[in-house]
Amino acid sequence: MIINSCKKDDKAEGIDKELLDMSRSTNGFVWYKKSSALLNKSSGTGHSFPYLRTRYNSIAASKLDSNGIILPGVTFPEGSLIVKELYSNTSTLSRYAILYKKSGRAETDAKGWIWGYVNADGTVASPASEKGNSCINCHSQTGSIDYMLMNKYFP
Ligand code: HEC
Numbered sequence: 001m002i003i004n005s006c007k008k009d010d011k012a013e014g015i016d017k018e019l020l021d022m023s024r025s026t027n028g029f030v031w032y033k034k035s036s037a038l039l040n041k042s043s044g045t046g047h048s049f050p051y052l053r054t055r056y057n058s059i060a061a062s063k064l065d066s067n068g069i070i071l072p073g074v075t076f077p078e079g080s081l082i083v084k085e086l087y088s089n090t091s092t093l094s095r096y097a098i099l100y101k102k103s104g105r106a107e108t109d110a111k112g113w114i115w116g117y118v119n120a121d122g123t124v125a126s127p128a129s130e131k132g133n134s135c136i137n138c139h140s141q142t143g144s145i146d147y148m149l150m151n152k153y154f155p
């Protein structure tokens with residue numbers, strides 16, 4: 001029996017709640033290109049919100065260059081947390097897209113990542129138990145770095 005497993009639109013529990021809680025505070029994060037400005041979603045996006053901005057916890061930020069761009073060819077270390085905030089309009093934060101490198105969990109994928117997709121209202125958009133199965137193909141495309149696409153679409 002699986003406990004703590006959330007379905008789409010359920011209130012986040014277990015790992016999904018954990019990912020949401022870790023992502024809500026911007027404390028200690030570094031913004032992509034060191035800018036908290038909202039960006040228009042890119043042509044390649046699979047995310048159905050018009051605006052976004054992405055940040056890295058201090059562990060993940062060790063793989064950014066001095067301009068806040070991901071260094072070529074890196075693999076992010078254990079404990080890396082990357083949060084993309086998705087906005088419905090310029091003042092409404094609606095969803096968090098989350099990549100958390102954490103080994104040994106039931107939700108960890110083959111490259112060591114857990115995929116979170118949680119709404120700001122606390123409901124689940126795609127449960128982490130799906131192990132990124134709707135995300136990985138697109139995030140493995142040519143030009144991705146350890147699944148990351150900001151560098152490709154916002155060079
Ligand atoms: C069809 C392609 C596509 C799919 C499917 C997709 N994404 Fe993305 N994702 C992107 C692109 C492109 C970006 C760069 C920013 C943008 O334009 O949205 C991105 C950015 C991100 C980021 C910011 C880190 C980075 O540099 O890539 C995270 C985290 C993320 N996506 C998580 C997810 C999750 C979780 C799912 C599945 C529930 C998912 N993505 C599905 C294309 C996709």
